[in-house]
Amino acid sequence: MIDSPYQVQSSGKIKLNKIAPDDTGPFKHKDDAAAQTDKNLAELKCLQERLYANGQHAILIVLQAMDAGGKDGAIEHVFGGVNPQGCTVTSFKVPTHLEAAHDFLWRGHLAAPPKGMIGIFNRSHYESVLVERVKDLTPKKVWSRRYELINYFEKILADEGTTILKFFLHISKKEQKERLQARLDDPQKHWKFNPADLVERKRWNKYQKAYEDALGLCSKPHAPWYIVPADHKWYRNWVISDLLVRTMKEMDLRFPPAPKGLDKIKID
Amino acid sequence: MIDSPYQVQSSGKIKLNKIAPDDTGPFKHKDDAAAQTDKNLAELKCLQERLYANGQHAILIVLQAMDAGGKDGAIEHVFGGVNPQGCTVTSFKVPTHLEAAHDFLWRGHLAAPPKGMIGIFNRSHYESVLVERVKDLTPKKVWSRRYELINYFEKILADEGTTILKFFLHISKKEQKERLQARLDDPQKHWKFNPADLVERKRWNKYQKAYEDALGLCSKPHAPWYIVPADHKWYRNWVISDLLVRTMKEMDLRFPPAPKGLDKIKID
Numbered sequence: 023m024i025d026s027p028y029q030v031q032s033s034g035k036i037k038l039n040k041i042a043p044d045d046t047g048p049f050k051h052k053d054d055a056a057a058q059t060d061k062n063l064a065e066l067k068c069l070q071e072r073l074y075a076n077g078q079h080a081i082l083i084v085l086q087a088m089d090a091g092g093k094d095g096a097i098e099h100v101f102g103g104v105n106p107q108g109c110t111v112t113s114f115k116v117p118t119h120l121e122a123a124h125d126f127l128w129r130g131h132l133a134a135p136p137k138g139m140i141g142i143f144n145r146s147h148y149e150s151v152l153v154e155r156v157k158d159l160t161p162k163k164v165w166s167r168r169y170e171l172i173n174y175f176e177k178i179l180a181d182e183g184t185t186i187l188k189f190f191l192h193i194s195k196k197e198q199k200e201r202l203q204a205r206l207d208d209p210q211k212h213w214k215f216n217p218a219d220l221v222e223r224k225r226w227n228k229y230q231k232a233y234e235d236a237l238g239l240c241s242k243p244h245a246p247w248y249i250v251p252a253d254h255k256w257y258r259n260w261v262i263s264d265l266l267v268r269t270m271k272e273m274d275l276r277f278p279p280a281p282k283g284l285d286k287i288k289i290d
Numbered sequence: 291m292i293d294s295p296y297q298v299q300s301s302g303k304i305k306l307n308k309i310a311p312d313d314t315g316p317f318k319h320k321d322d323a324a325a326q327t328d329k330n331l332a333e334l335k336c337l338q339e340r341l342y343a344n345g346q347h348a349i350l351i352v353l354q355a356m357d358a359g360g361k362d363g364a365i366e367h368v369f370g371g372v373n374p375q376g377c378t379v380t381s382f383k384v385p386t387h388l389e390a391a392h393d394f395l396w397r398g399h400l401a402a403p404p405k406g407m408i409g410i411f412n413r414s415h416y417e418s419v420l421v422e423r424v425k426d427l428t429p430k431k432v433w434s435r436r437y438e439l440i441n442y443f444e445k446i447l448a449d450e451g452t453t454i455l456k457f458f459l460h461i462s463k464k465e466q467k468e469r470l471q472a473r474l475d476d477p478q479k480h481w482k483f484n485p486a487d488l489v490e491r492k493r494w495n496k497y498q499k500a501y502e503d504a505l506g507l508c509s510k511p512h513a514p515w516y517i518v519p520a521d522h523k524w525y526r527n528w529v530i531s532d533l534l535v536r537t538m539k540e541m542d543l544r545f546p547p548a549p550k551g552l553d554k555i556k557i558d
Contacts, residue, residue, distance in 0.1 A: 075481040098373045105366045107379045107412065144375065199557050206555060212548035213343040220557065280480035287474060289467050289488065 024268045028248045028261065030241035036234040038249075043194045045251035052256045059256070062263035063103055069267065072275035073138060074108040079273060080135040080184040083142045083266070086152070086236075087191035088229060089219040090201035092252050093144050096191065099259045100266070101142060110135060114145035126150040126168065127175045134179060146188075147172060151236050156228045169239040180244035187269060188245065189262055190237055191252035195226055292536045296516045296529065298509035304502040306517070311462045313519035320524045327524070330531035331371050337535065340543035341406060342376040347541060348403040348452040351410045351534070354420070354504075355459035356497060357487040358469035360520050361412050364459065367527045368534070369410060378403060382413035394418040394436065395443045402447060414456075415440060419504050424496045437507040448512035455537060456513065457530055458505055459520035463494055 030036060049055040073079060085093045101109060112133040121129045127147055135141025151168050154160040180186055193201075202223070205215040222229070241247035248265060252258040298304060317323040341347060353361045369377060380401040389397045395415055403409025419436050422428040448454055461469075470491070473483040490497070509515035516533060520526040 094375065097375045101374050103371060104374065106369050106372065106374050106377045106410070107362065107365045107381070109374045110378065111375045113375070142374070202557050206552055206557075209548070210545060212552060213546045215549065215552065217549055217555070220555070223557070277478060278481045280477070281483065281485055284474055284480060284483065287485070287488070289470050289474075289491070 023243060024265060024272065026248060026265060028250060028265075030237050030247040030249060032242055034238050034241065036238045036249075038192065038230050038234055041192060041249055041251070043192045043197065043251050044253040046254055046257045047251075047261070049257065049260070052254070055256050055260045059260045059263055062260070062267045063100070065267045066100075066263060066270070067103055067105070069270040069275060070104050070108050070140060072277060073140065073270065073273075074105070075138075075277050076275045077138040077278065078183065079275070080137050080179075081140045081266075081270070082135055082179060082184050082186045083140065084146045084148070084186070084188040085142065085144055085191065086146060086148055086188070086233070087252065088193060088198055088226070089216075089222055090198050090205075091191040091193050092255060092258055093191060095255055096189070096258060096262055097142060097144060099255070100262050101140070104140065108138065109140045109142065111142045111144060114143060114147070114149055127171065130175070134184065137183060147175065148236050148240075152229065152232050155232050156225050169236070172240050173242060173245075176240070176242065176245040185269060185273060186245040187265060188241075188247045189250050189265075190233060190247060191258060192249050193252045195223075197253045198223065198226075291511060292533060292540065294516060294533060296518060296533075298505050298515040298517060300510055302506050302509065304506045304517075306460065306498050306502055309460060309517055309519070311460045311465065311519050312521040314522055314525045315519075315529070317525065317528070320522070323524050323528045327528045327531055330528070330535045331368070333535045334368075334531060334538070335371055335373070337538040337543060338372050338376050338408060340545060341408065341538065341541075342373070343406075343545050344543045345406040345546065346451065347543070348405050348447075349408045349534075349538070350403055350447060350452050350454045351408065352414045352416070352454070352456040353410065353412055353459065354414060354416055354456070354501070355520065356461060356466055356494070357484075357490055358466050358473075359459040359461050360523060360526055361459060363523055364457070364526060364530055365410060365412060367523070368530050369408070372408065376406065377408045377410065379410045379412060382411060382415070382417055395439065398443070402452065405451060415443065416504050416508075420497065420500050423500050424493050437504070440508050441510060441513075444508070444510065444513040453537060453541060454513040455533060456509075456515045457518050457533075458501060458515060459526060460517050461520045463491075465521045466491065466494075 073081065085096060087093050097111060117129065130143070130147035133141065133143070150160070151165050155165045176186055202215070202219060205211040237247045237249065250258050250261045341349065353364060355361050365379060385397065398415035401409065401411070418428070419433050423433045444454055470483070470487060473479040505515045505517065518526050518529045
């Protein structure tokens with residue numbers, strides 16, 4: 023187990039408004055963290071090659087956040103330098119007809135990373151207890167049973183060789199406003215602005231409550247949730263890269279043994 | 291159309307032994323190319339963001355080569371800095387039972403990149419007229435009809451919005467020997483050494499012939515093959531990045547128009 027103040031304890035009750043989204047941990051300034059983050063990203067590159075060569079384990083990264091919470095940015099800045107051959111990213115959007123015709127965990131299972139790979143979920147199977155709950159798309163008696171099913175699903179993945187890390191990127195309502203405003207102000211970011219985000223923003227408190235339940239009910243030692251202070255993008259990137267590198271170091275990822283008789287081979 | 295001496299002309303007859311695998315084009319030394327390649331990779335990063343934002347086009351990159359020809363290296367070094375959220379890599383291995391139960395183009399179609407994405411095929415649907423032909427896994431009367439079917443398949447993708455670039459990484463038999471030997475000599479590379487590669491190496495001439503047919507019969511203006519001199523990894527990376535960047539620049543990838551009324555929106 024990795025030691026972190028941001029890890030949600032099993033069966034913990036969460037109060038998000040007691041957790042500072044603008045925390046910067048041991049760092050005072052962006053520049054203090056930059057060298058550490060760069061070091062982590064270089065290590066991540068090496069560890070990912072070993073994960074791929076080793077071929078015995080998969081890693082699943084779950085990213086959840088409010089709109090503009092930084093999921094896309096975290097993917098770009100933490101995983102932008104990783105060999106794309108060893109990394110898949112799956113965005114969970116409004117379910118397609120085919121997806122909606124299956125149980126809510128089906129599409130997540132389909133997208134689960136195979137051994138040797140890092141799989142990133144941009145949003146995830148948790149949407150079923152977040153947006154579906156907040157917008158009353160699913161009756162309470164259905165979504166309230168799903169926390170347990172999610173735990174079963176993640177236990178299956180973990181027991182069969184997938185290391186799971188789940189990151190909730192925690193931003194303040196004020197920071198969200200600034201980021202949405204930036205999308206309005208910068209023509210290069212207009213394409214990211216979705217008027218529907220403003221409707222969701224009005225449901226801020228309901229979402230926070232839904233996140234509190236999901237984080238509290240579904241953080242397990244084999245599939246921990248981390249609440250990442252994410253008002254400062256540079257700190258968010260450091261926290262994620264730090265937790266990931268430390269987790270992968272504990273996995274003891276060795277290059278596989280050489281085929282037998284390698285020393286006797288002569289190439290014509 | 292992009293102008294390149296390496297593009298295979300439609301219905302061209304190819305003689306691979308007339309094409310120098312150690313060509314370095316305008317560059318004398320690795321260092322001469324490095325700055326150009328870095329510039330291309332930086333441009334690629336920007337163009338990929340536009341492709342993703344624009345969401346109207348896909349790009350399919352097909353990589354084929356003899357064993358140790360540099361497919362993995364090209365992916366790592368040309369696409370290693372691209373946002374993984376906009377890029378998928380599919381490795382075509384021995385077909386699974388499910389894949390083998392379908393027509394030979396089925397798995398390629400499943401893996402085709404959706405709009406906004408770069409899809410990289412590490413090996414591809416061409417394996418059906420390469421390994422299957424060379425090793426007599428498929429009767430001649432079957433594989434000989436497949437060139438036409440491949441052209442139909444690529445025409446479908448191209449007409450419906452996918453820009454296709456196909457790269458044959460052309461190495462000499464001597465260079466292959468050196469790379470396989472390096473895998474034997476370096477314990478960090480042992481995991482890449484596959485004794486079966488030596489069996490395939492004995493079929494070198496048969497493979498070259500099969501490549502000549504595939505390249506000659508399936509290079510079209512909408513889905514060109516490029517024969518990339520690949521003995522020098524740094525030159526290979528420059529050629530691929532140069533062709534890709536020039537192709538993407540011609541695509542006129544604009545950020546999509548802003549939603550209407552953006553200037554009247556106020557965020558509470």
